[in-house]
Amino acid sequence: MTPDARPIIIFGESQLASLAHFYLRHDSPHEVAAFTVDAAYRKTDTYEEKPLVDFETIQDTHPPAEYRMFLPVSFKQMSHLRREKFEAAKAKGYDIISYVSSKATTWPDLDVGENCFIFEDNTIQPFVKIGDNCVLWSGNHIGHHTTIGSHVFITSQVVISGACTIKDHAFFGVNATIRDETVIGEATLVGMGALVTKDTEPYSIHLGAKGKIARGKSVDIDSLSHKSGG
Known part of the structure:
Protein backbone atom coordinates (compact mmCIF):
# COMPACT_ATOMS: atom_id res chain seq x y z
CA MET A 1 0.00 0.00 0.00
CA THR A 2 1.47 3.36 -1.02
CA PRO A 3 1.35 6.23 1.50
CA ASP A 4 -1.19 8.16 -0.57
CA ALA A 5 -3.61 5.23 -0.38
CA ARG A 6 -3.67 4.99 3.41
CA PRO A 7 -7.20 5.51 4.78
CA ILE A 8 -8.02 8.47 6.99
CA ILE A 9 -9.04 8.65 10.64
CA ILE A 10 -11.03 11.79 11.52
CA PHE A 11 -10.71 13.22 15.01
CA GLY A 12 -14.05 14.17 16.56
CA GLU A 13 -17.76 13.44 16.45
CA SER A 14 -18.88 17.05 16.11
CA GLN A 15 -20.45 18.99 13.25
CA LEU A 16 -16.92 19.80 12.03
CA ALA A 17 -16.05 16.09 11.95
CA SER A 18 -19.26 15.39 10.03
CA LEU A 19 -18.41 18.15 7.55
CA ALA A 20 -14.90 16.79 7.13
CA HIS A 21 -16.34 13.34 6.40
CA PHE A 22 -18.69 14.84 3.81
CA TYR A 23 -15.99 16.81 2.01
CA LEU A 24 -13.48 13.98 1.98
CA ARG A 25 -16.12 11.56 0.72
CA HIS A 26 -17.40 13.81 -2.07
CA ASP A 27 -14.36 15.89 -3.01
CA SER A 28 -11.18 13.94 -2.40
CA PRO A 29 -9.54 10.59 -3.16
CA HIS A 30 -9.40 9.77 0.56
CA GLU A 31 -11.25 6.90 2.17
CA VAL A 32 -12.40 7.57 5.74
CA ALA A 33 -11.92 4.43 7.82
CA ALA A 34 -12.80 5.57 11.36
CA PHE A 35 -13.37 8.41 13.79
CA THR A 36 -11.57 8.95 17.09
CA VAL A 37 -12.24 10.98 20.25
CA ASP A 38 -10.84 11.13 23.76
CA ALA A 39 -12.12 8.15 25.75
CA ALA A 40 -13.97 10.38 28.23
CA TYR A 41 -16.18 11.69 25.42
CA ARG A 42 -16.86 8.45 23.56
CA LYS A 43 -20.43 7.29 24.24
CA THR A 44 -20.92 4.86 21.33
CA ASP A 45 -18.83 2.52 19.19
CA THR A 46 -19.71 4.10 15.84
CA TYR A 47 -20.16 7.51 14.25
CA GLU A 48 -21.62 8.04 10.77
CA GLU A 49 -21.50 4.27 10.29
CA LYS A 50 -17.75 4.15 10.94
CA PRO A 51 -15.90 2.80 14.00
CA LEU A 52 -15.44 5.34 16.79
CA VAL A 53 -12.23 4.59 18.66
CA ASP A 54 -10.54 6.00 21.77
CA PHE A 55 -7.81 8.47 20.79
CA GLU A 56 -5.57 7.27 23.61
CA THR A 57 -5.27 3.80 22.04
CA ILE A 58 -5.99 4.53 18.36
CA GLN A 59 -2.43 3.57 17.39
CA ASP A 60 -3.05 -0.01 18.62
CA THR A 61 -6.02 -0.69 16.32
CA HIS A 62 -5.19 1.75 13.50
CA PRO A 63 -1.38 2.05 13.38
CA PRO A 64 0.28 5.09 11.78
CA ALA A 65 2.00 2.92 9.21
CA GLU A 66 -1.40 2.01 7.77
CA TYR A 67 -3.52 5.11 8.42
CA ARG A 68 -3.30 8.88 8.30
CA MET A 69 -5.31 11.40 10.30
CA PHE A 70 -7.30 14.61 9.89
CA LEU A 71 -8.25 16.73 12.92
CA PRO A 72 -11.02 19.27 12.19
CA VAL A 73 -11.15 20.72 15.71
CA SER A 74 -12.85 24.06 16.51
CA PHE A 75 -11.30 27.43 17.35
CA LYS A 76 -11.86 27.12 21.11
CA GLN A 77 -9.11 28.73 23.22
CA MET A 78 -7.93 30.56 20.09
CA SER A 79 -7.19 27.21 18.44
CA HIS A 80 -4.89 26.02 21.23
CA LEU A 81 -7.11 22.95 21.69
CA ARG A 82 -6.77 22.12 17.98
CA ARG A 83 -3.02 22.59 18.27
CA GLU A 84 -2.86 20.27 21.28
CA LYS A 85 -4.68 17.46 19.43
CA PHE A 86 -2.67 18.03 16.24
CA GLU A 87 0.60 17.74 18.14
CA ALA A 88 -0.64 14.69 20.05
CA ALA A 89 -1.46 12.93 16.76
CA LYS A 90 1.98 13.83 15.40
CA ALA A 91 3.58 12.48 18.57
CA LYS A 92 1.82 9.16 17.95
CA GLY A 93 3.51 9.04 14.55
CA TYR A 94 0.59 9.90 12.27
CA ASP A 95 0.95 11.73 9.00
CA ILE A 96 -1.72 14.43 8.84
CA ILE A 97 -3.52 15.33 5.62
CA ALA A 209 -15.74 49.08 11.68
CA LYS A 210 -12.83 51.12 13.06
CA GLY A 211 -11.07 48.11 14.56
CA LYS A 212 -11.43 49.48 18.10
CA ILE A 213 -9.07 47.77 20.52
CA ALA A 214 -10.99 46.14 23.35
CA ARG A 215 -9.67 45.66 26.86
CA GLY A 216 -8.31 42.32 27.93
CA LYS A 217 -6.63 39.53 26.01
CA SER A 218 -7.99 37.13 23.43
CA VAL A 219 -7.00 34.11 25.54
CA ASP A 220 -5.58 33.56 29.03
CA ILE A 221 -2.34 31.87 28.07
CA ASP A 222 -1.54 30.94 31.69
CA SER A 223 -4.71 28.82 31.92
CA LEU A 224 -3.95 26.67 28.90
CA SER A 225 -2.66 23.12 29.25
CA HIS A 226 -0.62 23.80 26.11
CA LYS A 227 1.32 27.05 25.82
CA SER A 228 2.39 28.50 22.51
CA GLY A 229 6.03 28.26 21.60
CA GLY A 230 5.87 31.75 20.08
Missing part, protein backbone atom coordinates in the same frame (compact mmCIF):
# COMPACT_ATOMS: atom_id res chain seq x y z
CA SER A 98 -4.87 18.69 4.52
CA TYR A 99 -8.03 19.25 2.51
CA VAL A 100 -8.33 22.06 -0.05
CA SER A 101 -11.71 22.22 -1.76
CA SER A 102 -11.71 21.72 -5.51
CA LYS A 103 -14.14 24.67 -5.55
CA ALA A 104 -11.55 27.03 -4.05
CA THR A 105 -9.62 29.29 -6.43
CA THR A 106 -5.92 28.52 -6.12
CA TRP A 107 -2.80 28.56 -8.24
CA PRO A 108 -0.05 26.00 -8.91
CA ASP A 109 2.42 25.33 -6.13
CA LEU A 110 0.06 26.49 -3.36
CA ASP A 111 2.10 26.27 -0.14
CA VAL A 112 -0.14 24.68 2.53
CA GLY A 113 0.97 22.88 5.69
CA GLU A 114 -0.54 19.89 7.46
CA ASN A 115 -4.05 19.59 8.86
CA CYS A 116 -5.48 22.56 6.99
CA PHE A 117 -9.20 22.60 6.18
CA ILE A 118 -9.87 25.00 3.28
CA PHE A 119 -13.50 25.23 2.20
CA GLU A 120 -15.13 26.20 -1.08
CA ASP A 121 -15.04 29.68 -2.62
CA ASN A 122 -11.79 30.77 -1.00
CA THR A 123 -9.73 32.89 -3.39
CA ILE A 124 -6.06 32.33 -2.59
CA GLN A 125 -3.82 34.45 -4.77
CA PRO A 126 -0.29 33.61 -5.94
CA PHE A 127 2.64 33.46 -3.49
CA VAL A 128 0.46 32.86 -0.44
CA LYS A 129 1.93 30.61 2.27
CA ILE A 130 -0.29 28.86 4.82
CA GLY A 131 1.16 27.09 7.85
CA ASP A 132 -0.03 24.01 9.71
CA ASN A 133 -3.41 23.39 11.30
CA CYS A 134 -5.36 26.29 9.77
CA VAL A 135 -9.05 26.54 8.94
CA LEU A 136 -10.31 28.79 6.14
CA TRP A 137 -14.11 28.63 6.06
CA SER A 138 -15.94 29.44 2.83
CA GLY A 139 -15.74 32.63 0.82
CA ASN A 140 -12.52 34.40 1.90
CA HIS A 141 -10.01 36.44 -0.11
CA ILE A 142 -6.35 35.89 0.74
CA GLY A 143 -4.19 38.45 -1.05
CA HIS A 144 -0.93 37.78 -2.89
CA HIS A 145 2.34 37.38 -0.96
CA THR A 146 0.49 36.94 2.33
CA THR A 147 1.97 34.58 4.89
CA ILE A 148 -0.41 32.87 7.32
CA GLY A 149 1.15 31.17 10.33
CA SER A 150 -0.07 28.02 12.04
CA HIS A 151 -3.25 27.34 14.06
CA VAL A 152 -5.11 30.24 12.42
CA PHE A 153 -8.92 30.25 12.03
CA ILE A 154 -10.52 32.42 9.33
CA THR A 155 -14.32 32.30 9.27
CA SER A 156 -16.19 33.58 6.15
CA GLN A 157 -16.10 36.58 3.81
CA VAL A 158 -12.83 37.79 5.33
CA VAL A 159 -10.59 39.99 3.18
CA ILE A 160 -6.88 39.76 3.91
CA SER A 161 -5.15 42.09 1.49
CA GLY A 162 -1.80 41.58 -0.18
CA ALA A 163 1.52 41.06 1.58
CA CYS A 164 0.07 40.64 5.08
CA THR A 165 1.69 38.57 7.81
CA ILE A 166 -0.66 36.60 10.05
CA LYS A 167 0.96 35.19 13.18
CA ASP A 168 0.03 31.90 14.88
CA HIS A 169 -3.36 31.45 16.59
CA ALA A 170 -5.01 34.51 15.04
CA PHE A 171 -8.80 34.45 14.63
CA PHE A 172 -10.88 36.40 12.10
CA GLY A 173 -14.65 36.88 12.43
CA VAL A 174 -17.07 37.08 9.52
CA ASN A 175 -16.59 40.06 7.18
CA ALA A 176 -13.34 41.27 8.79
CA THR A 177 -11.02 43.29 6.54
CA ILE A 178 -7.24 43.61 6.85
CA ARG A 179 -5.29 46.33 5.05
CA ASP A 180 -2.35 45.35 2.83
CA GLU A 181 1.10 44.88 4.41
CA THR A 182 -0.39 44.58 7.90
CA VAL A 183 1.11 42.32 10.57
CA ILE A 184 -1.50 40.56 12.71
CA GLY A 185 0.15 39.63 16.00
CA GLU A 186 -0.01 36.20 17.63
CA ALA A 187 -3.46 35.21 18.89
CA THR A 188 -5.02 38.48 17.74
CA LEU A 189 -8.83 38.25 17.74
CA VAL A 190 -10.36 40.27 14.89
CA GLY A 191 -14.10 40.51 15.47
CA MET A 192 -16.77 40.20 12.79
CA GLY A 193 -16.99 43.27 10.59
CA ALA A 194 -13.78 44.76 12.01
CA LEU A 195 -11.45 46.86 9.86
CA VAL A 196 -7.76 46.62 10.77
CA THR A 197 -5.39 49.10 9.12
CA LYS A 198 -2.40 48.92 11.48
CA ASP A 199 -0.22 46.17 12.92
CA THR A 200 -1.73 44.51 15.99
CA GLU A 201 -0.24 43.51 19.31
CA PRO A 202 -0.20 39.83 20.38
CA TYR A 203 -3.40 38.68 22.14
CA SER A 204 -5.20 41.92 21.31
CA ILE A 205 -8.90 42.15 20.45
CA HIS A 206 -10.17 44.37 17.61
CA LEU A 207 -13.86 45.13 17.20
CA GLY A 208 -16.08 47.17 14.91
Whole structure:
Protein backbone atom coordinates (compact mmCIF):
# COMPACT_ATOMS: atom_id res chain seq x y z
CA MET A 1 0.00 0.00 0.00
CA THR A 2 1.47 3.36 -1.02
CA PRO A 3 1.35 6.23 1.50
CA ASP A 4 -1.19 8.16 -0.57
CA ALA A 5 -3.61 5.23 -0.38
CA ARG A 6 -3.67 4.99 3.41
CA PRO A 7 -7.20 5.51 4.78
CA ILE A 8 -8.02 8.47 6.99
CA ILE A 9 -9.04 8.65 10.64
CA ILE A 10 -11.03 11.79 11.52
CA PHE A 11 -10.71 13.22 15.01
CA GLY A 12 -14.05 14.17 16.56
CA GLU A 13 -17.76 13.44 16.45
CA SER A 14 -18.88 17.05 16.11
CA GLN A 15 -20.45 18.99 13.25
CA LEU A 16 -16.92 19.80 12.03
CA ALA A 17 -16.05 16.09 11.95
CA SER A 18 -19.26 15.39 10.03
CA LEU A 19 -18.41 18.15 7.55
CA ALA A 20 -14.90 16.79 7.13
CA HIS A 21 -16.34 13.34 6.40
CA PHE A 22 -18.69 14.84 3.81
CA TYR A 23 -15.99 16.81 2.01
CA LEU A 24 -13.48 13.98 1.98
CA ARG A 25 -16.12 11.56 0.72
CA HIS A 26 -17.40 13.81 -2.07
CA ASP A 27 -14.36 15.89 -3.01
CA SER A 28 -11.18 13.94 -2.40
CA PRO A 29 -9.54 10.59 -3.16
CA HIS A 30 -9.40 9.77 0.56
CA GLU A 31 -11.25 6.90 2.17
CA VAL A 32 -12.40 7.57 5.74
CA ALA A 33 -11.92 4.43 7.82
CA ALA A 34 -12.80 5.57 11.36
CA PHE A 35 -13.37 8.41 13.79
CA THR A 36 -11.57 8.95 17.09
CA VAL A 37 -12.24 10.98 20.25
CA ASP A 38 -10.84 11.13 23.76
CA ALA A 39 -12.12 8.15 25.75
CA ALA A 40 -13.97 10.38 28.23
CA TYR A 41 -16.18 11.69 25.42
CA ARG A 42 -16.86 8.45 23.56
CA LYS A 43 -20.43 7.29 24.24
CA THR A 44 -20.92 4.86 21.33
CA ASP A 45 -18.83 2.52 19.19
CA THR A 46 -19.71 4.10 15.84
CA TYR A 47 -20.16 7.51 14.25
CA GLU A 48 -21.62 8.04 10.77
CA GLU A 49 -21.50 4.27 10.29
CA LYS A 50 -17.75 4.15 10.94
CA PRO A 51 -15.90 2.80 14.00
CA LEU A 52 -15.44 5.34 16.79
CA VAL A 53 -12.23 4.59 18.66
CA ASP A 54 -10.54 6.00 21.77
CA PHE A 55 -7.81 8.47 20.79
CA GLU A 56 -5.57 7.27 23.61
CA THR A 57 -5.27 3.80 22.04
CA ILE A 58 -5.99 4.53 18.36
CA GLN A 59 -2.43 3.57 17.39
CA ASP A 60 -3.05 -0.01 18.62
CA THR A 61 -6.02 -0.69 16.32
CA HIS A 62 -5.19 1.75 13.50
CA PRO A 63 -1.38 2.05 13.38
CA PRO A 64 0.28 5.09 11.78
CA ALA A 65 2.00 2.92 9.21
CA GLU A 66 -1.40 2.01 7.77
CA TYR A 67 -3.52 5.11 8.42
CA ARG A 68 -3.30 8.88 8.30
CA MET A 69 -5.31 11.40 10.30
CA PHE A 70 -7.30 14.61 9.89
CA LEU A 71 -8.25 16.73 12.92
CA PRO A 72 -11.02 19.27 12.19
CA VAL A 73 -11.15 20.72 15.71
CA SER A 74 -12.85 24.06 16.51
CA PHE A 75 -11.30 27.43 17.35
CA LYS A 76 -11.86 27.12 21.11
CA GLN A 77 -9.11 28.73 23.22
CA MET A 78 -7.93 30.56 20.09
CA SER A 79 -7.19 27.21 18.44
CA HIS A 80 -4.89 26.02 21.23
CA LEU A 81 -7.11 22.95 21.69
CA ARG A 82 -6.77 22.12 17.98
CA ARG A 83 -3.02 22.59 18.27
CA GLU A 84 -2.86 20.27 21.28
CA LYS A 85 -4.68 17.46 19.43
CA PHE A 86 -2.67 18.03 16.24
CA GLU A 87 0.60 17.74 18.14
CA ALA A 88 -0.64 14.69 20.05
CA ALA A 89 -1.46 12.93 16.76
CA LYS A 90 1.98 13.83 15.40
CA ALA A 91 3.58 12.48 18.57
CA LYS A 92 1.82 9.16 17.95
CA GLY A 93 3.51 9.04 14.55
CA TYR A 94 0.59 9.90 12.27
CA ASP A 95 0.95 11.73 9.00
CA ILE A 96 -1.72 14.43 8.84
CA ILE A 97 -3.52 15.33 5.62
CA SER A 98 -4.87 18.69 4.52
CA TYR A 99 -8.03 19.25 2.51
CA VAL A 100 -8.33 22.06 -0.05
CA SER A 101 -11.71 22.22 -1.76
CA SER A 102 -11.71 21.72 -5.51
CA LYS A 103 -14.14 24.67 -5.55
CA ALA A 104 -11.55 27.03 -4.05
CA THR A 105 -9.62 29.29 -6.43
CA THR A 106 -5.92 28.52 -6.12
CA TRP A 107 -2.80 28.56 -8.24
CA PRO A 108 -0.05 26.00 -8.91
CA ASP A 109 2.42 25.33 -6.13
CA LEU A 110 0.06 26.49 -3.36
CA ASP A 111 2.10 26.27 -0.14
CA VAL A 112 -0.14 24.68 2.53
CA GLY A 113 0.97 22.88 5.69
CA GLU A 114 -0.54 19.89 7.46
CA ASN A 115 -4.05 19.59 8.86
CA CYS A 116 -5.48 22.56 6.99
CA PHE A 117 -9.20 22.60 6.18
CA ILE A 118 -9.87 25.00 3.28
CA PHE A 119 -13.50 25.23 2.20
CA GLU A 120 -15.13 26.20 -1.08
CA ASP A 121 -15.04 29.68 -2.62
CA ASN A 122 -11.79 30.77 -1.00
CA THR A 123 -9.73 32.89 -3.39
CA ILE A 124 -6.06 32.33 -2.59
CA GLN A 125 -3.82 34.45 -4.77
CA PRO A 126 -0.29 33.61 -5.94
CA PHE A 127 2.64 33.46 -3.49
CA VAL A 128 0.46 32.86 -0.44
CA LYS A 129 1.93 30.61 2.27
CA ILE A 130 -0.29 28.86 4.82
CA GLY A 131 1.16 27.09 7.85
CA ASP A 132 -0.03 24.01 9.71
CA ASN A 133 -3.41 23.39 11.30
CA CYS A 134 -5.36 26.29 9.77
CA VAL A 135 -9.05 26.54 8.94
CA LEU A 136 -10.31 28.79 6.14
CA TRP A 137 -14.11 28.63 6.06
CA SER A 138 -15.94 29.44 2.83
CA GLY A 139 -15.74 32.63 0.82
CA ASN A 140 -12.52 34.40 1.90
CA HIS A 141 -10.01 36.44 -0.11
CA ILE A 142 -6.35 35.89 0.74
CA GLY A 143 -4.19 38.45 -1.05
CA HIS A 144 -0.93 37.78 -2.89
CA HIS A 145 2.34 37.38 -0.96
CA THR A 146 0.49 36.94 2.33
CA THR A 147 1.97 34.58 4.89
CA ILE A 148 -0.41 32.87 7.32
CA GLY A 149 1.15 31.17 10.33
CA SER A 150 -0.07 28.02 12.04
CA HIS A 151 -3.25 27.34 14.06
CA VAL A 152 -5.11 30.24 12.42
CA PHE A 153 -8.92 30.25 12.03
CA ILE A 154 -10.52 32.42 9.33
CA THR A 155 -14.32 32.30 9.27
CA SER A 156 -16.19 33.58 6.15
CA GLN A 157 -16.10 36.58 3.81
CA VAL A 158 -12.83 37.79 5.33
CA VAL A 159 -10.59 39.99 3.18
CA ILE A 160 -6.88 39.76 3.91
CA SER A 161 -5.15 42.09 1.49
CA GLY A 162 -1.80 41.58 -0.18
CA ALA A 163 1.52 41.06 1.58
CA CYS A 164 0.07 40.64 5.08
CA THR A 165 1.69 38.57 7.81
CA ILE A 166 -0.66 36.60 10.05
CA LYS A 167 0.96 35.19 13.18
CA ASP A 168 0.03 31.90 14.88
CA HIS A 169 -3.36 31.45 16.59
CA ALA A 170 -5.01 34.51 15.04
CA PHE A 171 -8.80 34.45 14.63
CA PHE A 172 -10.88 36.40 12.10
CA GLY A 173 -14.65 36.88 12.43
CA VAL A 174 -17.07 37.08 9.52
CA ASN A 175 -16.59 40.06 7.18
CA ALA A 176 -13.34 41.27 8.79
CA THR A 177 -11.02 43.29 6.54
CA ILE A 178 -7.24 43.61 6.85
CA ARG A 179 -5.29 46.33 5.05
CA ASP A 180 -2.35 45.35 2.83
CA GLU A 181 1.10 44.88 4.41
CA THR A 182 -0.39 44.58 7.90
CA VAL A 183 1.11 42.32 10.57
CA ILE A 184 -1.50 40.56 12.71
CA GLY A 185 0.15 39.63 16.00
CA GLU A 186 -0.01 36.20 17.63
CA ALA A 187 -3.46 35.21 18.89
CA THR A 188 -5.02 38.48 17.74
CA LEU A 189 -8.83 38.25 17.74
CA VAL A 190 -10.36 40.27 14.89
CA GLY A 191 -14.10 40.51 15.47
CA MET A 192 -16.77 40.20 12.79
CA GLY A 193 -16.99 43.27 10.59
CA ALA A 194 -13.78 44.76 12.01
CA LEU A 195 -11.45 46.86 9.86
CA VAL A 196 -7.76 46.62 10.77
CA THR A 197 -5.39 49.10 9.12
CA LYS A 198 -2.40 48.92 11.48
CA ASP A 199 -0.22 46.17 12.92
CA THR A 200 -1.73 44.51 15.99
CA GLU A 201 -0.24 43.51 19.31
CA PRO A 202 -0.20 39.83 20.38
CA TYR A 203 -3.40 38.68 22.14
CA SER A 204 -5.20 41.92 21.31
CA ILE A 205 -8.90 42.15 20.45
CA HIS A 206 -10.17 44.37 17.61
CA LEU A 207 -13.86 45.13 17.20
CA GLY A 208 -16.08 47.17 14.91
CA ALA A 209 -15.74 49.08 11.68
CA LYS A 210 -12.83 51.12 13.06
CA GLY A 211 -11.07 48.11 14.56
CA LYS A 212 -11.43 49.48 18.10
CA ILE A 213 -9.07 47.77 20.52
CA ALA A 214 -10.99 46.14 23.35
CA ARG A 215 -9.67 45.66 26.86
CA GLY A 216 -8.31 42.32 27.93
CA LYS A 217 -6.63 39.53 26.01
CA SER A 218 -7.99 37.13 23.43
CA VAL A 219 -7.00 34.11 25.54
CA ASP A 220 -5.58 33.56 29.03
CA ILE A 221 -2.34 31.87 28.07
CA ASP A 222 -1.54 30.94 31.69
CA SER A 223 -4.71 28.82 31.92
CA LEU A 224 -3.95 26.67 28.90
CA SER A 225 -2.66 23.12 29.25
CA HIS A 226 -0.62 23.80 26.11
CA LYS A 227 1.32 27.05 25.82
CA SER A 228 2.39 28.50 22.51
CA GLY A 229 6.03 28.26 21.60
CA GLY A 230 5.87 31.75 20.08
